[in-house]
Amino acid sequence: MTVVYSSFPILSKKGFAGYGYWVANSANGLHENKFTNVWYQAFTITGKRAEQSQKLFQFSRINYVDYGKYFANKTGTNAGVGGISALSSRFLDTHALSGNKKRLRAAIDVMGGEPGNPVYHTLVHHGLETTHGLQRDVVDFSYINNVEPFAYIRSKVEPVYRDLAPSVGTYMKEADWGSVHWKEDFYGVHFDRLGVVKQKYDPDGVFYCITCVGSENWVVKDDGTLCQST
Numbered sequence: 001m002t003v004v005y006s007s008f009p010i011l012s013k014k015g016f017a018g019y020g021y022w023v024a025n026s027a028n029g030l031h032e033n034k035f036t037n038v039w040y041q042a043f044t045i046t047g048k049r050a051e052q053s054q055k056l057f058q059f060s061r062i063n064y065v066d067y068g069k070y071f072a073n074k075t076g077t078n079a080g081v082g083g084i085s086a087l088s089s090r091f092l093d094t095h096a097l098s099g100n101k102k103r104l105r106a107a108i109d110v111m112g113g114e115p116g117n118p119v120y121h122t123l124v125h126h127g128l129e130t131t132h133g134l135q136r137d138v139v140d141f142s143y144i145n146n147v148e149p150f151a152y153i154r155s156k157v158e159p160v161y162r163d164l165a166p167s168v169g170t171y172m173k174e175a176d177w178g179s180v181h182w183k184e185d186f187y188g189v190h191f192d193r194l195g196v197v198k199q200k201y202d203p204d205g206v207f208y209c210i211t212c213v214g215s216e217n218w219v220v221k222d223d224g225t226l227c228q229s230t
Contacts (some may be wrong), residue, residue: 001112003104009094053151086149088176090161090185091168101162150178172211182211 064070097104158176172186183191191213198214205214208226219229 001108002101005092005108006097006101006104009098086146086153087174088153088158088161088170089174089178090158090165090170092161092165093168096165096168106162107164110157154178177211179211183216186211189215 003218062073066075154176158179161170162181169188171183172182175185179185187194194213202214205217205228208218210220219227219228221227
């Protein structure tokens with residue numbers, strides 16, 4: 001993985017880029033002709049030439065007259081929101097990926113958790129290749145009942161990201177909502193300017209979230225009450 005990660009900058013300069021996912025997180029499922037058998041693609045492409053591999057994929061183009069039409073037809077626009085997850089993320093620049101490979105390898109070791117300990121109950125089961133459905137145990141992942149995972153992410157994983165790429169921020173949609181560094185990580189040098197905009201259009205602080213610009217003017221009490229800070 002260190003070799004793969006360290007290759008990303010040069011691959012990017014060569015024009016290799018993209019955003020893909022196997023399964024869309026959408027209540028209305030996957031549209032027809034948008035998904036082929038993941039097992040077939042994953043295991044038959046190994047050792048094949050580029051020309052042979054390309055036969056596994058199909059490309060289609062759709063034009064929309066405006067953004068509204070595009071959004072209405074986009075997979076995942078009706079997906080559920082508001083979930084709780086213990087995670088941390090950070091943009092990794094060229095220096096972080098191609099600078100010191102020993103440091104990158106050490107960081108990846110931390111990111112990977114504990115690969116030496118088998119966790120068979122959370123890995124992909126070999127029977128999934130032929131199954132027609134999957135029943136999952138429902139796990140309560142509220143913050144109050146899972147303090148340890150959040151604490152581990154914030155004390156062990158996030159500092160590794162920060163040391164690896166100290167001069168960049170993160171993608172706030174998929175980051176630690178409880179990070180104490182949210183101002184610099186989410187907004188950077190733009191925070192003060194955005195604060196002026198916030199004061200102009202929302203002087204009463206009607207729109208609030210714990211990592212939004214302007215939230216520093218409010219405090220949340222133990223009973224959940226939101227009050228202006230003094």
